[in-house]
Amino acid sequence: MNEIRPPASPRTSAHRSPRLARLAPPLAAFGVVIAGWYGLAYSLDNNFASADGSALIIPPPHQLFVGLNAATVSRIASATWVSLGTAAVGFLLAILVGVVLGVAMSFSRSLESALWPWLIAVQVTPVIVLTPIIVRVVGASFTARLIVTVLIAFFPIASNTLFGMRSVGTALHDVFTLAGASRWHRLIHLQLPAASPAIFAGLRVSAGLAVIGAVVGDFFFTRGTPGLGRLITFFFQDTRSGPMFVTALIAALIGLCFFLAVAALRRLLVSPWHRP
Amino acid sequence: MASPLTSRVTRAVIAIVLGGALAACGTDATNTDDQNTPSTNVTTTNATDSAANAGQLATVCDSPVVVQTDWYPQTEHGGIYELLGDDYVVDAERGATTGSLVFRGTDTGIDLEVRAGGPFIESPVVTEMFLDDTITLGYVGSDVALSRYAEAPTLAVFNALTINPQVILWDESKHPGVSTIAEIAAEVRAISVFGDRPYMRYLVAQGVVPADKVDTNYKGVLMLATDDIAHQGFATSEPFRYANLESGAVATAYQLVHDAGWTSYPQNLAINKLRLEPLRPCLAALVPMMQQAQIDFIESPDRTVATILDVVERLDTTWSQSPELAAYAVATMERLGIVGNGTTPIFGDFESPRLDDFIARAVPILREQGLPIPDIVAGDIATNEFLDADITMP
Amino acid sequence: MAVDTRIAAQLRDVHHRFGEVGVLRDVALTVRSGEIVAIVGPSGCGKTTLLRIVAGLLTPSGGEVARPDSGVGFVFQEPALLAWRRVDSNARLLARGDDAIVDHLLAVSGLLEHRHKWPHELSGGMKMRLSLVRSLAARPHLLLLDEPFGALDQITRHRLHDEFGALHESEGFSALLVTHSIDEAVYLADRVLVMSSAPGRIVGEFAVPFPRPRSDHLRYSSEFAALVGNVARSLYRYAGDA
Incomplete structure (x- = not known):
């Protein structure tokens, strides 16, 4: 009797292409961005009308590092340190404030209804309105920078924590009630872990906001070493497009790093067990 | 060197004669520098007769001559508005005021466009001068000229304000x-x-x-x-x-800040240095007019102040000027020597010891900021060659 | 009430209302030590409310409830596992430091080899087993179950019936089970109580004479069918009762 042979295993070809297939879309997108960037730089009138051929408005990618002498690099490094410090500490504080607020509001409906409108108000108020007040009260200090960053970044964390805390099923709560768990025990061993996927969703958004808060908030802190935000305006005033774009890219990179850090933490703490 | 007074009287007489001849013939007057200017023993100048060249301007300059200023219209810009004829029109959206270029009552036949700076321009003045081919001259301080020399070199041709206000x-x-x-x-x-x-x-x-x-x-x-x-x-x-x-x-x-050591020439009329050669003939004719116009403005500001106030109003922004403020400004400019001859009698020239000294002070500061400034000298960023050496503020 | 160690739970004159709506009326029942009692009734008749009252999760509007001092175990309709803990951590959740019993229960339930897995990696049946293991790890005198096998397919359900029976044999707990499946009630219980529709009260009681251990073939016997039929008739008669 003829054996029915199974179809030839596609293993060999399938083994190679997934790697490439996975990388292809992001690489393609990257290529499109670079191409568009070149297109923009070379289509702007008189972009290269300078004496040394450097760009006056938008430098093309290969000209990004023109003008990065030691003094300029040092300025960018100082600004990066200021903004990175503000964003990092601000982000951590925003997490603390956000989680505490979310947990507190989940415990008390009256607290929630009291606080919620104010939290929304802070969220939608442009920072330019609040910053002078903050600076008046605490001075133009690192504390003020932190407050601005926290104000910009905390809301998604608070809102998602509240949502996550509330989404714990009644049966799970009953398990803890029947076991005689204390309020604290319930919070630490049931509610917070159950809320963690939602909290991480909030962290993801807030990671970018913390960087924005640090960089944009910098515009209002006009004394001392400038952060990335103010440095960009200084470069603009001198039409140093290369350093200006490099500084902007660094700000973006910081945001990306924060985002990736949150993603990595989520992969470690949530992904193994979470199935929505 | 003949006394300033004598040469002035002589030139005035000749101006009247020639002006009459022009009006009668309606033809271009020839360049009469060597014959008509008694005193020529000063620094490199095309000693052109600015009055005589009023009619010649159209042959050497494109119309309009565009001057990019650095802020809203103010009395510090008086010397330029002095050249604006009464037929000016204000484009409030662009912040540009265009009218006939009129020198001491004589229509030169070309237009002058004065552009406000500040919020009306997206980039700093020097950048605009390189991005926009239509700009003839821009206001560029010596410190800015230094900062930008490597990629956007400018050449100052007339120093409108001697002391930085x-x-x-x-x-x-x-x-x-x-x-x-x-x-x-x-x-x-x-x-x-x-x-x-x-x-x-x-x-x-x-x-x-x-x-x-x-x-x-x-x-x-x-x-x-x-x-x-x-x-x-x-x-x-x-x-x-x-x-x-x-x-x-x-x-x-x-x-x-000048007295504190920052002796930059603050508001020079400068060109995009890459365009020096094509602009030479025009500058030779135009710069002396600008010199004279600035002096005329300070001595008799009323008409031009009215123009500036009118333009400010038509621009319809938060910027405001009043006749009293204008009067105060003019008086202060005279009192503090903001508009003045400087140490030489030539009005609007760049004085070498001062500019060299300033460059020596400023370049280290600018380099420490990260600006890539080559080793340049005063002659790289400023020239007196287009000035009329006889024009001086009394 | 006097403490009687032969009684795992007792309700007397229990009634309950949610606002204006009467949910339970004149409920009296007893669960003796080691006994499995099943309650059947139409949907909305208050069976779950009754179970929660027995558990102490709800205080009745009136009546007396007696339950073991050491507390009860509760198995819910859904497994209610902690998704962020692995199988053995979930199993241990309520155990009072007694690892041996947990391992034993896991072994008996066939979960021992899965103990390092996350709950989402388990099938529906395995999750339910884990839920049972978790409750039993606390060695409760009384186990309350609220339609625990309802979400499972028939084969898994029957398998779990037998496993439950085996656990009952080995651990010796008392159980009060609420179900809408008469088959299940008769198969598992020593006594089946019938509840009327809301406001619910006990309107029937049937003793289940079949010996233990019970096995699948019982389901296809005529005695089993007859008993199921009797219970069903009782239930339908009172299903429309106000």
Whole structure:
């Protein structure tokens, strides 16, 4: 009797292409961005009308590092340190404030209804309105920078924590009630872990906001070493497009790093067990 | 060298004669430099007769001559508006005022377009001069010319303001007896300036102002009444405004940053250096007119002040000027030598020792900021060659 | 009430209302030690409310409830596992430091080899087993079950019936089970109580005489069918009762 042979295993070809297939879309997108960037730089009138051929408005990618002498690099490094410090500490504080607020509001409906409108108000108020007040009260200090960053970044964390805390099923709560768990025990061993996927969703958004808060908030802190935000305006005033774009890219990179850090933490703490 | 008075009278006589001849014949007058200018033994000048060239301008300059200023129209720009004919039209959206270029009553046959700066331009003036081929001249301070020389070299052809009107000012009643920036820096909470200005970096490097007192947040708000700070301003403007504040007059005192060591020529008419050759003939004819127009303005500002006030109103922005402020500004410009001959009798020239000295002070400051400035000399960023050496402010 | 160690739970004159709506009326029942009692009734008749009252999760509007001092175990309709803990951590959740019993229960339930897995990696049946293990790890005198096998397919359900029976044999707990499946009630219980529709009260009681251990073939016997039929008739008669 003829054996029915199974179809030839596609293993060999399938083994190679997934790697490439996975990388292809992001690489393609990257290529499109670079191409568009070149297109923009070379289509702007008189972009290269300078004496040394450097760009006056938008430098093309290969000209990004023109003008990065030691003094300029040092300025960018100082600004990066200021903004990175503000964003990092601000982000951590925003997490603390956000989680505490979310947990507190989940415990008390009256607290929630009291606080919620104010939290929304802070969220939608442009920072330019609040910053002078903050600076008046605490001075133009690192504390003020932190407050601005926290104000910009905390809301998604608070809102998602509240949502996550509330989404714990009644049966799970009953398990803890029947076991005689204390309020604290319930919070630490049931509610917070159950809320963690939602909290991480909030962290993801807030990671970018913390960087924005640090960089944009910098515009209002006009004394001392400038952060990335103010440095960009200084470069603009001198039409140093290369350093200006490099500084902007660094700000973006910081945001990306924060985002990736949150993603990595989520992969470690949530992904193994979470199935929505 | 003949006395300034004699040459002036001589030239006036010739101007009348020639003007009459032009009117009668309606043809181009020939360049009569060697015959008509008695005194030629001064520095490199195309000693052209500015009056005679009024009619010639159309043959050497494109119309319109576009001047890009750095701010809203103000009396510091008087010399340029002096050349604007009464037929001017204001484009409020672009911030540009266009009219016939008229020199001392004679229509040159081409147009002048004066563009306001500040919020009307997306990039700084020097950048605009390279991005926009239609700009003939722009206001470029010597410090800015230095900063931008590597990639956007400019050449100043006429120094419209000899002394920089920029000051640091403070509330006199709160700080009596203080007369210098160094002294006030020690007493106030902060010194507020607009952005990361080189002159402030210079003052910090000199130890005049402590670094932690520099606040880059100045946006033009007159806050001495409510805040114990000092801030930047112009000798021609803020003291008057403060003295006439609706909320209560504030007596102010100030020091010019020039006197504190930042001796930059602040508001030079400059060209995009890459266009020097094509512009030569035009500059030869135009620069002496600008010299004379600036003097004419200071001596008899009323007509042009009215023009400026009218343009300001038509631009319809938050910027305002009043006849009283204009009068104060003109008087201050004369009193402090902001408009003046400098140390040489030539009006509007760049004086070498001073400019060389300034470059020596400024370049280290600018390089420390990260600006890539090559080793340049005064002649790279400024030239007296188009000036009429006989034009001097009485 | 006097403490009687032969009684795992007792309700007397229990009634309950949610606002204006009467949910339970004149409920009296007893669960003796080691006994499995099943309650059947139409949907909305208050069976779950009754169970929660027995558990102490709800205080009745009136009546007396007696339950073991050491507390009860509760198995819910859904497994209610902690998704962020692995199988053995979930199993241990309520155990009072007694690892041996947990391992034993896991072994008996066939979960021992899965103990390092996350709950989401388990099938529906395995999750339910884990839920049972978790409750039993606390060695409760009384186990309450609220339609625990309702979400499972028939084969898994029957398998779990037998496993439950085996656990009952080995651990010796008392159980009060609420179900809408008469088959299940008769198969598992020593006594089946019938509840009327809301406001619910006990309207029937049937003793289940079949010996233990019970096995699948019982389901296809005529005695089993007859008993199921009797219970069903009783239930339908009172299903429309006000």
